[in-house]
Amino acid sequence: MGRDQLQRLLDEEYLAGLAEWPTAEVRTARATCEAEEEAVSYARRIAQGRLDILRDELERRSRGDAEVADAGASDVLARLPAILATDQPPADPMRARATRLRVPAEAEAYADEVDAAVDEGFLAELSRRPTEELSAAVDRLAALEHELSAARRGLFDRVDRLRDELARRYKDGSAAVRDLFGDR
Structure with missing residues (x-):
């Protein structure tokens, strides 16, 4: 899988002629x-977590919290629950996606x-890293997170279109739900 697969799935032509695809092919594509x-979502969550850690360290430094500068990884671990906590509900709860564990x-x-x-390893040595290096790491991760978010939205679009096509087929009778259960 990876980038080649992602580019294929996000290609504008990927779902061309979807209405004519065999139902089994639509299910496989979905x-x-x-x-x-x-x-992609898994990697995006990793990137977001690392971004949160780096941004917290930069904020800590901007406040002048020098007394914990030598604490290193143990200080980050102690702050981790607060760093990764979020109080933001999804923008549209009706469009929220399930988080997989x-x-x-x-x-x-x-x-x-x-x-x-x-x-x-970079994260384990935050307190020893120069601020400029942390800022550059934030820029790299933010760019990657943005790219992964865009890919994720594109994949959501593909999944939604494939689901809509299957629903249309079930409604008009061109596909039968019983086919999902095989020969019983």
């Missing part, structure tokens, strides 16, 4: 897009991209 979205098999390639931007 499952493929959902799996890729899950992998597993590491998708397809996520490795995207997680490697996050590691290439800022790996765990």
Whole structure:
């Protein structure tokens, strides 16, 4: 999977002629897009978490909290619950997507991209890193997170279109729900 698969799925022509596709192919495409979205979302969450940690460190420094400058990773761990907490509800709860609690098999390639931007070793040594280096890491991660968010939205669009096509087929009778259960 990875970037080649993602580019194929996000290509404008990917769903061309969707109304003529066999129903089994529509279901397979939906499952493929959902799996890729899950992998992209996983990597995006990793990037967001690392961004939150880096931004918190930059904010701590801007406040002049020098007394904890030598605490290192243990200080970050102590602050982690507050750093990663969010009070923001989804923009549109009706369009919210379920958060999955597993590491998708397809996520490795995207997680490697996050590691290439800022790996765990970098985070473990935050207090020893110059502020300029932290700022550059924030820029790299923010750009990657933005790219992953755009890909995720594109995949949501594909999944929605594929689901809509399946729903249309079930409604008009050109596909039967019983086909989902195989020969019983």
